Amino acid sequence: MQVTSKRPNNALTHKNALCPTPEQVDYFKRACEAARRVWNWALNEGNRQYAAGGRPNAMALKKQFNAIKYTDPQWLDENGRPWLQDIHRDAHAQPFRNLAKAWGRFFADLKEGKKAHKPRFKKKGRCRDSFYVANDKFTLNGKTIRLPRIGEVAMTEELRFAGKILGATVSRTADRWFVAIQVEVPDAQFYRRRTSHGVNGVDLGIKAVATISSGEVIEAPKPLKAALRRLKIRSRRLSRKLEAAKKAAGFERRARLPKGTRLPVSNNRRKSAAALARLHARIANIRADFTHKLTTRLCRENQALVIEDLNVKGMLENEKLARAISDVGFGMLRSQLEYKARRYGTHLITADRWYPSSRLCSICGWKNEALTLTDRKWVCAQCGAHHDRDLNAALNLKRLATETALPVASPTSNGGAASGTIPAVVGKVTPVRYDDTSGQEENSAHLCALS
Ligand SMILES: [Zn+2]
Numbered sequence: 312m313q314v315t316s317k318r319p320n321n322a323l324t325h326k327n328a329l330c331p332t333p334e335q336v337d338y339f340k341r342a343c344e345a346a347r348r349v350w351n352w353a354l355n356e357g358n359r360q361y362a363a364g365g366r367p368n369a370m371a372l373k374k375q376f377n378a379i380k381y382t383d384p385q386w387l388d389e390n391g392r393p394w395l396q397d398i399h400r401d402a403h404a405q406p407f408r409n410l411a412k413a414w415g416r417f418f419a420d421l422k423e424g425k426k427a428h429k430p431r432f433k434k435k436g437r438c439r440d441s442f443y444v445a446n447d448k449f450t451l452n453g454k455t456i457r458l459p460r461i462g463e464v465a466m467t468e469e470l471r472f473a474g475k476i477l478g479a480t481v482s483r484t485a486d487r488w489f490v491a492i493q494v495e496v497p498d499a500q501f502y503r504r505r506t507s508h509g510v511n512g513v514d515l516g517i518k519a520v521a522t523i524s525s526g527e528v529i530e531a532p533k534p535l536k537a538a539l540r541r542l543k544i545r546s547r548r549l550s551r552k553l554e555a556a557k558k559a560a561g562f563e564r565r566a567r568l569p570k571g572t573r574l575p576v577s578n579n580r581r582k583s584a585a586a587l588a589r590l591h592a593r594i595a596n597i598r599a600d601f602t603h604k605l606t607t608r609l610c611r612e613n614q615a616l617v618i619e620d621l622n623v624k625g626m627l628e629n630e631k632l633a634r635a636i637s638d639v640g641f642g643m644l645r646s647q648l649e650y651k652a653r654r655y656g657t658h659l660i661t662a663d664r665w666y667p668s669s670r671l672c673s674i675c676g677w678k679n680e681a682l683t684l685t686d687r688k689w690v691c692a693q694c695g696a697h698h699d700r701d702l703n704a705a706l707n708l709k710r711l712a713t714e715t716a717l718p719v720a721s722p723t724s725n726g727g728a729a730s731g732t733i734p735a736v737v738g739k740v741t742p743v744r745y746d747d748t749s750g751q752e753e754n755s756a757h758l759c760a761l762s
Contacts, residue, residue, distance in 0.1 A: 320653075321501040323472050326491040329456075329481070330465040338461045339481060339488055342402040343440035345395055347433045350406035352376065354430055357414065361429075366418065369411035373404065399459040405443035441482035449479055456490060464490075472496050485592040486585060503654045508614040512708025514668065514701045515619065515641055518687070521605065522701035524709035532601045538594045545587045552580040598640040606647040610655040617660045617708040618648065619668060660712055672696060673706035 331339065353376065357367030380386050380403070381393035388394040395403055413430035420427035448459045451470055455463045458481070474496035481490050512524040521529040554564045556574045568574070609616055652659035662668060670679045677693035687700050 321474075321498065322477060322493050322495050323474075323501070324491050324493050325468075325471045326489050327470070328467040329488040329490055330467065331461075331488055335461045335464055336488065338398075339442075339483065340440070341394075342398050342442040342481070343483065344435075345398045345403045346406050346442040347435065347438060347440070349376065349403045350410060351432050353407055353410050354432060357410065358429070367410075367414055369407045369414065372410075373407040376407070397460070399444070399448065401445050401448055401459070402442035439482060441480050444479045444481065446476045446478045451476070451492075456492075466490065470494070472500065474500065484595070485588040487592070501654060502656065503611070505611050505614065505655050505657070507612045509612055510615045510709060510712050511609075511613050512617040512668075512705040512711070513609065514704040514708060515644070516701055519701060520601075522699075522705045523609075524702070524705040526702060528701070529605060532597055535594065535597045535601070538590065538597060542587075542590055542594065545583070545590055549580070549583045549587050552577065552583055556580060599643065602640055602644045602647055606644060606651050610648065610651040610657045613657055615658040615660065615712040616648065616652065617662060617711045618645070619662050619666075619708065620664045658712070662708055662711055666707075666711070668704040668707040669700060671703075671707050672698065673703045673710070 353369065353372045356372050356375070357369070360367045380395050386393060386395055410430060417427050417429055444458060450457045452463075454466050454469055456466055456479075457463050470492060472494040474494045477493040477495055479490050479492045481488065483489075509525070514522045516522065519528045520531050523529070553574075556577065557566060557568070558564055560572075560574055562568065648659055651657070667678060670682050671677070672679070672691040672694060674696045675691060675694040677691050679689060679691070682689060682700075689698050689700065690696070691698065
């Protein structure tokens with residue numbers, strides 16, 4: 312196993328639902344638990360090394376762990392047996408590799424002076440349950456996958472992609488199990504053909520999820536709103552049952568429980584929690600479906616797309632906006648746009664964090680310093696144009712993809728650092744040519760769309 316091996320560029324992932332037997336589910340749960348506990352063990356050791364002034368080395372930790380995993384009392388079951396022996400080793404080896412990556416990111420961010428986050432402990436019931444299987448440890452045969460230790464598990468679909476299989480991750484969402492298989496596909500399958508070659512700016516917001524400079528306004532899916540309402544109801548139901556359990560155990564209703572306290576779990580509370588988890592999964596599915604369809608369409612129809620630097624926008628403007636952004640899954644939207652833009656040969660441009668896309672008049676370039684977040688419409692004081700806030704912003708973003716980007720008339724109001732250094736805004740933008748050939752390779756192979 313090489314820590315330095317990079318994920319190849321043409322990698323696609325097919326996440327497939329599994330139909331495991333109860334025995335297989337039991338194994339999955341134990342393998343996830345092994346992965347979680349090994350992660351926590353390694354993180355704890357790594358933190359200790361870091362506190363002592365060292366830099367944690369995940370691979371050295373793995374060696375250290377291998378020496379104790381079948382003998383140390385904390386890794387033995389109640390009969391004194393090393394329970395990790397029952398779990399395939401990939402499940403307890405991969406956490407070291409993941410941890411190496413997480414520490415790597417942490418130190419890279421530190422070095423760049425960014426806000427760095429140390430890897431965190433995985434709390435039971437709060438973390439994503441998953442474990443890894445290396446590519447030489449499983450085989451696929453139509454709609455079944457043969458996994459180490461448990462044999463054949465039924466999948467709901469055949470693998471969509473033909474190519475070199477890189478690995479698989481088994482994970483749980485609510486009460487369902489999935490396997491995500493990574494495949495490196497040939498170029499002819501990876502690159503997709505665009506249907507048109509537009510150039511558009513996309514303004515992302517709270518009121519409409521996306522406003523495209525073509526004038527199209529994309530709203531969040533209706534089922535999402537209904538499900539979010541239901542989410543409130545179900546969360547309230549569960550928290551009432553939790554409060555009741557606290558009261559029965561002699562605690563105040565809203566008291567924080569001392570660490571390690573285990574309240575008895577009633578059947579009704581278990582059912583309620585399961586219903587809530589299923590709803591969360593459903594909401595995640597609705598969001599994923601929506602963003603996949605939107606991002607596929609945007610990349611398929613455009614040779615150049617301009618979006619804003621969202622993280623910063625959320626942080627800068629206000630908390631409510633940041634929450635709305637995370638509600639619609641804009642992080643997901645952004646990362647999907649990134650990989651799909653590569654597949655469709657679409658030029659994805661991210662506007663600089665200081666680019667005042669909402670404030671500039673998209674016609675004459677006058678900057679509306681007085682614009683507030685609640686102004687949905689405004690009138691340009693210089694040329695008298697009437698603007699819809701979101702469409703105007705989308706039009707300004709679109710300009711960044713062409714040679715007609717507006718000069719910024721005055722320094723931005725965000726911090727004095729920007730005064731006089733505005734060309735950096737435009738410097739980030741690569742002008743694109745309008746061409747009909749689009750630079751894409753002919754691709755006759757039809758693939759299941761990711762949406
Ligand atoms: Zn104007």
